[in-house]
Amino acid sequence: MWTRRRAQNGGDPFAHEREGMVDRQIAARGVRDPRVLDAMRATPRHRFVPERAREFAYDDRPLEIGHSQTISQPYIVAFMTELLEPGPDDHVLEIGTGSGYQTAVLAHLVKRVTTIERVAPLAEAARNRLADLGYCNVAVHAGDGTRGRPEDAPYDGILVTAAGPRVPDSLRAQLADGGRLVCPVGPRETQRLVKVTRHGDRFDELASIGCVFVPLLGEEGWHA
Ligand code: SAH
Numbered sequence: 645m646w647t648r649r650r651a652q653n654g655g656d657p658f659a660h661e662r663e664g665m666v667d668r669q670i671a672a673r674g675v676r677d678p679r680v681l682d683a684m685r686a687t688p689r690h691r692f693v694p695e696r697a698r699e700f701a702y703d704d705r706p707l708e709i710g711h712s713q714t715i716s717q718p719y720i721v722a723f724m725t726e727l728l729e730p731g732p733d734d735h736v737l738e739i740g741t742g743s744g745y746q747t748a749v750l751a752h753l754v755k756r757v758t759t760i761e762r763v764a765p766l767a768e769a770a771r772n773r774l775a776d777l778g779y780c781n782v783a784v785h786a787g788d789g790t791r792g793r794p795e796d797a798p799y800d801g802i803l804v805t806a807a808g809p810r811v812p813d814s815l816r817a818q819l820a821d822g823g824r825l826v827c828p829v830g831p832r833e834t835q836r837l838v839k840v841t842r843h844g845d846r847f848d849e850l851a852s853i854g855c856v857f858v859p860l861l862g863e864e865g866w867h868a
Contacts, residue, residue: 662684662685664702665684665704666681666685670684670718680725687749689702689745690702693709694709694710702718704717704718705717706720709743712858713858716746720855725749727826727852728803728826729824731754732753733755735754736754736799736800737757737758737759737792737796737799737803738757738804738805739760739789739806740789741766743769744770744771744773744784746803746805751774754781757781757782763786767784788863789804789862790862790863790864791862791863791864792812792814793818794814797817798819798820798821800820800822802819802823802824803825804826804827804860806828806860806861809830811825811827811838811840819840820842821843822841822842822843824839826840832866834855835854836853837852
């Protein structure tokens with residue numbers, strides 16, 4: 645029985661746990677987009693957590709990844725991804741690469757992902773990890789992502805995975821017409837996900853669920 649399951653799963657010992665994570669933590673809580681659910685099924689989360697935390701990789705919670713940073717809870721990753729409405733031809737900018745897990749989920753769904761991480765050793769580790777796993781539509785940059793990356797703009801989607809006091813103006817400005825931006829906004833302790841959709845010069849804003857993220861530190865975020 646065990647050998648059969650293992651063979652069907654292409655030798656991934658965590659495939660069964662990952663299916664359970666998607667069914668119980670994500671689909672059961674209302675994430676419906678089949679492309680997002682498939683991306684969550686396809687992304688090996690255990691490869692994005694430190695070796696000693698592998699057994700907890702599919703638990704319903706964030707995990708520490710070093711440098712006082714965390715990999716977000718699986719449900720939050722799926723929820724934010726769905727909110728972003730990623731399309732197959734999109735170029736998405738992510739702020740806060742961290743482990744590279746959210747980057748990988750996006751890479752399954754869009755044409756190209758540009759991601760920026762403030763902590764240089766995390767950026768370097770994520771770049772190597774994503775390359776080892778064969779993701780070739782991703783560019784990882786080290787630096788302050790609150791200013792975005794104007795040289796590659798505009799972006800069809802911008803996803804911020806750290807929480808700022810407000811949505812950075814530079815990021816709004818780098819959204820394509822019709823583009824969506826998702827960012828946790830609020831005080832240091834607890835925030836709300838905000839979705840901004842650009843229609844020409846108009847920016848529509850929608851407040852979504854409450855959340856808790858590590859701080860977005862930088863020029864247009866919190867000051868360290
Ligand atoms: N998306 C990540 C979660 C990362 S936690 C994952 O899937 O693992 C948030 C990350 O944002 C941290 O790694 C933190 O260092 C980074 N960060 C904070 N402020 C930033 C900024 N101004 N620019 C880029 N990254 C930033």
